[in-house]
Amino acid sequence: MxxxxxxxxxxxxxxxxxxxxxxxxxxxxxxxxxxxxxxxxxxxxxxxxxxxxxxxxxxxxxxxxxxxxxxxxxxxxxxxxxxxxxxxxxxxxxxxxxxxxxxxxxxxxxxxxxxxxxxxxxxxxxxxxxxxxxxxxxxxxxxxxxxxxxxxxxxxxxxxxxxxxxxxxxxxxxxxxxxxxxxxxxxxxxxxxxxxxxxxxxxxxxxxxxxxxxxxxxxxxxxxxxxxxLDEPTRLRMTVGRLATYLQGYGDTLVAANRWDPELLRRFRADPFVSGFGGAFDAVGTVDDLARLTATVLPAEWLGAAITGxxxxxxxxxxxxxxxxxxxxxxxxxxxxxxxxxxxxxxxxxxxxxxxxxxxxxxxxx
Structure with a gap:
């Protein structure tokens, strides 16, 4: 270009x-x-x-x-x-x-x-x-x-x-x-x-x-x-990993700003995999880790706040x-x-x- x-x-x-x-x-x-x-x-x-x-x-x-x-x-x-x-x-x-x-x-x-x-x-x-x-x-x-x-x-x-x-x-x-x-x-x-x-x-x-x-x-x-x-690991890190990391750090503020259901945030935080995870998801999460989040506790609607396609x-x-x-x-x-x-x-x-x-x-x- x-x-x-x-x-x-x-x-x-x-x-x-x-x-x-x-x-x-x-x-x-x-x-x-x-x-x-x-x-x-x-x-x-x-x-x-x-x-x-x-x-x-x-x-x-x-x-x-x-x-x-x-x-x-x-x-x-x-x-x-x-x-x-x-x-x-x-x-x-x-x-x-x-x-x-x-x-x-x-x-x-x-x-x-x-x-x-x-x-x-x-x-x-x-x-x-x-x-x-x-x-x-x-x-x-x-x-x-x-x-x-x-x-x-x-x-x-x-x-x-x-x-x-x-x-x-x-x-x-x-x-x-x-x-x-x-x-x-x-x-x-x-x-x-x-x-x-x-x-x-x-x-x-x-x-x-x-x-x-x-x-x-x-x-x-x-x-x-x-x-x-982009390759799948990169896409997962930029979407699932990044949003999950925000929810780890200041999820209440982000959920309130979007008027999302706080009960879904509570479930995310209470999940044993999430609560026991050692580090930020976008930094150390593997493809399997991030795929597990989308399959269990991370609402697909929340990921829709990104621009993809x-x-x-x-x-x-x-x-x-x-x-x-x-x-x-x-x-x-x-x-x-x-x-x-x-x-x-x-x-x-x-x-x-x-x-x-x-x-x-x-x-x-x-």
């Missing part, structure tokens, strides 16, 4: 870099280049405390590409000093010519407990957003608030950057907060179209109530896209999701740019009008 110089062909589409688990962070360089060849608009970088440091990966992505928007989705404000986070984002934004968005989220409270780090609250997120914006504006100030007490916060030298802040949100309270404070929102994977549409309505209404123009908040759906051309079918479903949900953009989650090549080619044939106005920076709408 031909390279699209200067501007992404599909600024409304994004993917994750190093999707899932990896011990080969250097692969990101090739993924960024391939994403640009395909014409994708943005690459999102998650963080794991092993080989996926968000700051390092962001720098790699900036060096590897010239048109692709870059966003952390997400890192956490409580694992770095606010001045360190502000510095990282300002460096990235300047190095990319304005293609970087800093994305923050709530993270995983049980992991923070093990680390001895206070869990993140919505009040802390709002405070962190405000502090970061003041630092990027070059202010020097003392701060005492939900994120902590800091005798004196100051950029070391002149700083004047306008950097979009993105927030990852699952439940309605987080979605409403994002509408009030964020420039962009990334919704969670395995939300149904109905749940995504509800989230869009919550975010836009909260933005309006906060005196903001709702249309300026860029909303990204994050949808698993699994082409039938032939490359052409996936492309049509992606295009349909814009109209069905009202999102501005879609992250095709769980797959590498190479694995998306057929889907992107199919999307070019069915793409609806109206997306070209979007900038490459995934945090802005214009």
């Amino acid at each position: 031909a390279t699209h110089p200067g501007r992404p062909a599909y600024p409304e589409l994004g993917c994750y870099g190093l999707a899932g688990h990896t011990d080969r962070p250097g692969d990101l360089i090739g993924e960024v280049r391939r994403a640009e060849e395909l014409g994708l608009g943005a690459i999102f970088l998650s963080e794991r405390f092993n080989y996926k440091d968000a700051a390092v990966l962001s720098g790699m992505a900036a060096a590897a590409g010239t048109t692709l928007g870059i966003a952390t989705a997400a890192t956490n404000h409580n694992t770095r000093h606010p001045l360190v986070t502000a510095t990282m984002a300002a460096t990235m934004h300047r190095a990319t010519g304005g293609r970087f968005a800093l994305g923050l989220g709530r993270g995983f409270a049980p992991l923070f407990d093990l680390m001895g780090v206070p869990p993140i609250t919505n009040a802390q997120l709002a405070d962190a957003f405000a502090v970061l914006r003041r630092l990027w504006a070059g202010e020097k100030f003392a701060h005492s608030g939900p994120i902590g007490d800091y005798p004196f916060l100051m950029p070391l030298g002149d700083l004047a950057e306008t950097i979009p802040l993105l927030m990852v949100a699952i439940g309605p309270k987080s979605q409403a907060l994002a509408g009030r404070i964020a420039d962009a929102v990334v919704l969670h994977t395995y939300l149904t179209d109905e749940a995504v549409a509800r989230a869009v309505a919550i975010i836009r209404e909260a933005a309006e109530q906060a005196g903001r123009d709702p249309a300026t908040v860029r909303i990204w759906a994050c949808t698993a896209v699994v082409d039938d051309a 032939s490359a052409a079918d996936c492309a049509r479903q992606i295009d349909h999701q814009f109209a069905a949900t009202g999102v501005d953009s879609i992250i095709m989650h769980g797959v590498t740019p190479d694995q998306l090549a057929g889907v992107v080619a199919g999307y070019a044939a069915v793409r609806s009008a109206g997306h070209d106005r979007l900038p490459a920076n995934p945090g802005w709408t214009r």
Whole structure:
């Protein structure tokens, strides 16, 4: 497929870099280049405390590409000093010519407990957003608030950057907060179209109530896209394994957001195979393990929240999701740019009008 110089062909589409688990962070360089060849608009970088440091990966992505928007989705404000986070984002934004968005989220409270780090609250997120914006504006100030007490916060030298802040949100309270404070929102994977549409309505209404123009908040759906051309182990890991892992970690929130039956979640968790499983299903589950889940305790209806089928079918479903949900953009989650090549080619044939106005920076709408 031909390279699209200067501007992404599909600024409304994004993917994750190093999707899932990896011990080969250097692969990101090739993924960024391939994403640009395909014409994708943005690459999102998650963080794991092993080989996926968000700051390092962001720098790699900036060096590897010239048109692709870059966003952390997400890192956490409580694992770095606010001045360190502000510095990282300002460096990235300047190095990319304005293609970087800093994305923050709530993270995983049980992991923070093990680390001895206070869990993140919505009040802390709002405070962190405000502090970061003041630092990027070059202010020097003392701060005492939900994120902590800091005798004196100051950029070391002149700083004047306008950097979009993105927030990852699952439940309605987080979605409403994002509408009030964020420039962009990334919704969670395995939300149904109905749940995504509800989230869009919550975010836009909260933005309006906060005196903001709702249309300026860029909303990204994050949808698993699994082409039938992929091998069976990969398809199972990206669908069954990924959903089961989410249910292991924060199933109550995901089930509530989708208005699924909580009794089915209770049965899933109570199943001896699930409760005794040693690790995350998408990381260590075998084909037999994942097939067993679908045959016993994982409802087929829940797996329907992913986009699956032939490359052409996936492309049509992606295009349909814009109209069905009202999102501005879609992250095709769980797959590498190479694995998306057929889907992107199919999307070019069915793409609806109206997306070209979007900038490459995934945090802005214009």
